Amino acid sequence: MTQPLRYAINVTLDGCCSHETGLPPDAESMAFWTDELRRSDTLLYGRVTYELMEGAWRRPASREWPDWMDADEVAFAEVMDPMRKVVASTSLDAVDWNAERIEGDVVEAVERLKKEPGRGISLGGVTLPAALAAEGLIDEYTFVVHPVITGRGPRLLEGVRDQMKLELVERWQFRSGASVQRYRSA
Template sequence: MTQPLRYAINVSLDGCVHHEAGLPPDAESMAFWTDELRRSDTLLYGRVTYELMQGAWRRPASGQWPDWMDPSEVAFAEVMDPMRRVVASTTLDAVDWNAELLHGDLVDAVRRLKGQPGRGISLGGVRLPVALAATGLIDEYTFVVHPVIAGRGPRLLDGVELTLELIERREFRSGVTVQRYRPTS
């Protein structure tokens, strides 16, 4: 039995996925993302996403979360900070923050990772999911769609052809919708 690989990302109505596109996080969306993290015990990122998340959500050396964080952001950070991370990178020589580098062929390494015991693997980022979606390794896709036209930035799964089956849909008060899918083949 393999553990599921789940890809989840914020996306604008026009398919942009850069981290600045979308509505500012609110308590409802942060609670969703905190619960989403709890579904897995491993995070799989590429270098860019790893560094972005580390800069935003790693517990500071002081041990105290910054004053700018509201309670929903602290709750998210408390779940994310201790999680295991696996980083796919050809440019990093070392990682920390409970992280290890993925070695060898990407597809083979992710297959081995999925074969390890666990509740699931949470996949983030833009480029890494494109490489994995094309191989059929992603078991679930969650798109958190913001009612915003970004007009710029990387596109969601650009160049990948998939047919997906809707398995869940939720709406937030902000107008954001969560759409969860499974590949049909």
Template sequence: MRPLRYSINVTLDGCCHHEAGLPPDEEAMRYWTAEMGRADALLFGRVTYQMMEAAWRKPATGAWPDWMGEWEIPFAEAIDAAKKYVVSSTLSEVDWNAELVRGDLGHAVQQLKQESGEGLWVGGVTLPSALADLGLIDEYEFVVQPVVAGRGPTLLGGVRERIELELVDRQEFRSGAVVQRYRPVGAAA
């Protein structure tokens, strides 16, 4: 069974808006590129899928845009090539190496987890809250940015039950951001 990992950038006050933290630097992009390597597939809700596609899909020209630094290209190539599953009740089709996930969320994600491999990676805000409520997340990875946003969507807002976690890894970036990786208490390592 492959684990489901939830990874997200978050500010000190719990904001998860993608523009609320520090802009990514070379160290952060190397880290996220390595994280893509730990996943067989990515699981997104509609909003996150469309946001990631707009930012990281390779243009039809075959050349990455001029605004992208050389140090961002390995991440762009990794996410562009990754298999993606999109949970959406409003999209009728997806592409970008993706397929729609329909029906009962818990059952569908359990089926994906049953497949062999390194793991599934989920990002975003709304979908991970639903998956946490269903007890389907095996690892929580927060890149805590040294910023207080003061507004925006918050980490796991609306989760119905308390989820006890244990710290399993911690890493500091030169920027002051801190990666904190947790597993639910009692989960297998």
């Protein structure tokens, strides 16, 4: 039995995945993302996403959350901060924030990670997920599709060359107009 590798990301109608595009987070979307974190015990990121998340969601040394965070963002950070993080990076010498760096072949490391006991692995980012999708390692895809066309930024699963068949598991819409679409590898 392997634990599931779940990829979840915000994406615009034209397939862009930049954290600067889409609708601004609101209470409903932050509650959704907090619940998504709770589905897993491990977070798997590449360097860029790890550094982005650490800069925004790591508890400061003062132990006090920054003033810019509202209650929904604090709830998200409270779940993310103590979680185990696994980072795929060849440019970082070391990581902290409850993190370990993958040594060697990423595909082999993720295959080993999936065999560990746990509730699941939450995968984020753009580049690493595309590489793992191309290898057939992602078990579930969750796309929060924002009703925005941005025309710029990294594209969802760019670089995947072979067709992947997915089965729709569930779909619903936020009050903002963004829709959640969850798929399982077919």
